[in-house]
Amino acid sequence: MVKIVLWSGLRRFTDGTLEFETAAPTLGRAMADLVAQYPGLGPIFDQGVSVAIDGDIVPPNPAMALPDGAEVHFLQQMRGG
């Protein structure tokens, strides 16, 4: 299983829940599952997010495999630099 953690500003779209367990094999599948459960997340994800998998901030590649036991944090999209 993979632990998904959303930023707290999304609480209003997820009935207050911010942490989820998923068996989704890829990042794209995990995001699609979340949107299916909480449609309000759709526009947020479409707009762009940043993702940290076990602390490594990476582009949100939908095909990215989620290793068992991983912790995936969604962050509001990082910009600039």
Added chain:
Amino acid sequence: MAKDTANELRIVGTRPDRPDGLDKVTGRARYGADISAAGLLHGAVVRSPHAHARIVKIDASKALALSGVKAVVTRADFPTGLTGEAWDLQENTMAGERALYDGHAVAAVAATSAQLARDAAKLIEVEYEILPHVTDVDAAMAPDAPIIREGAADHSVPEGLHPNVVRYIEFGHGDLEAGFAQADIVREHQYKTEAAHQGYIEPHACMGQMGADGKGEMWVCTQGHWFIRKMCTQVLGLDASQLRVTPSEIGGGFGGKTTIFMEPLSLALSRKAGGRPVKIVMSRSEVLRATGPTASASMDVKIGMTKDGKITAGSATFRMQGGAFAGAPVDMALYCAFAAYKVPALQHVGYDVLANRPKAAAYRAPGSPMAAFAVESLVDEMCTELGLDPLEVRVKNAAQSHETSSFGPKFGVIGLNETLAATQAHPNLSVPLGPNQGRGIASGFWFNHGGDTSVSMALGEDGTVTVSIGTPDIGGSRASMAMMAAETLQIPYDNVRVNIVETGALGVNEPTHGSRATFATGKATVEAAQSMIVEMCKRAAAKWGIEPEAVEWRDGAAHPAGPNAGEYPPMTIGEIGAAMSNTGGPIAGHHESVPAGVGESFGTHVVDVEVDPETGRTTILRYLVVQDAGRAIHPAYVEGQYQGGAVQGIGWALNEEYVYDDMGRLQNPVFLDYRVPVASDLPMIDTVIVEVPNPGHPYGVRGVGETGIAPPLPAVANAVAAATGVRMRHLPITPSKLLSAIKASKNG
């Protein structure tokens, strides 16, 4: 994985001559304004003198009647129907229905000389209807503030906020109320910083050429020519592959040259002028009025602390304006705010707010300096109140490797402990201070970045190597890439030449931004070298009639991997290059990726100041930068980055700000009035390079360009407070403001 020990390295960590040095000291280096071409036209831009105004009419007939004027463009010459960030870029390039800030482009003209173009621009008549404006971030959120763009807010913004709030950020962890309840003291203050410009020496300059067939060329001073290509073609409705962009040398960028301003205008003018090339060079005044400074910020910070200095909880509410478009770095500021601390409960809230100012661009660790000013000032205030050593408090609360960060995910391997320890051990901390002198300490953080990266490497017939990269060399990356290539190939540094190539020569590269070039382009360079080594070993194996796996690469040559492989004399890289036409053809290495394994960087600064109680002038007596580089490829360049970041931060702390009058017009658009520090203002900046290797880079690189600008803002303010007993919570700390505050404290 990073190599375990620096002892294995022959070139990385040394200080060879910079490959661009001779060109730059002899004037041979070609910057943006140095470009020329047959049939060249010169462009000039007509800019709004109003902070907010409806454009009623534009009449260019008098300009077009001048002999030598070849084209005028307005927004009517741009495609319609763009949305999102592409629309923002187009609107900022050329105003549509309304001018949104003082300096906003409303028309542009091309003529046969620069003087003629400027004269023609003055003849273009623009009729405006002046609208209410707002330039202050707090005023822009007030209920009665003029609405700058209705409907500009994105999905993150909750209902009920002013339409000028276009993005809302909220994140945190832990039980905030319980955290504050555990503290012995809880303090809360508001802090403000003003917009500051990157202040690069070289103004924006470009030359664009665009034919009626939609094929174009651009030569431009930029941090990222693929970004220029993408943005220009979006704004002009062209295919990306039809525009070839070549970067010039660059005289500084600091984030401000990662986007477009007048570049599409040169292409639009060229297309209208029959395909003749059009050069546009901004004046300093145009740079300050119309390119992106960073945001101004208004920040509330609350911290709970125990008597022994343990931070129990913190909250940060930041408001930033980034001009008339979304994009103030309030998100990044919040991510950085408490990054140096391990705090059980934190809350972060941010508002990205529109105002009638130029569109903000990235500036060195965007957002982090403002955040550091607010949080590190309050930490220092609380240490003073509790009689605690501010450095000890930072050690006690320091973020740790593999533990949860303030912004959510766990850190990888970080070097904050080592940075604080090196600071504690530095002799600057034991220098006695005299009257009116004070010492300030502060830490700072930046993520660093990976990003799209593509590198190509080719072997020459004589065994020398050419490396093609796509990240413009701002801070010495050509030297660093040559060193990493030479280290990997185990050949002399001088046998490698690194070229920054145009957009047609490589896959997409993100700009030199986010402190990514030495990390990402360096990692790709090492990978490309390794792929070339594989091919060179294959060529040797074929000649020797053994398996490629039985060949190893060392000392710049292929060797049999052991006695079982057979006995053959080494085949040097020069011999392999000389023979390659007959052994399978050209030998090259490539690497394309978005590299993972980015390593975060922390720094701690210590500054001693003296404040003249008669004038309020602050003099920097000594300044120390201690920062984790992961590993310094070329230490002299790393030291330069540390010193440059410190100097820019000192300027932001003491002098630099955008000053607007009550009509919203910028009052200090020249360096005489916009005061950046000069050499005579500063002592030599002392540096300590801490090296906690990043396991995500083959040589341990983290990236060093940005962290160094965050600590100076609070460090200087903390030192001024120590020297005067007066806490300045609104930067810059100009002599007049400080003198007033000192007098007020004496009277109070």
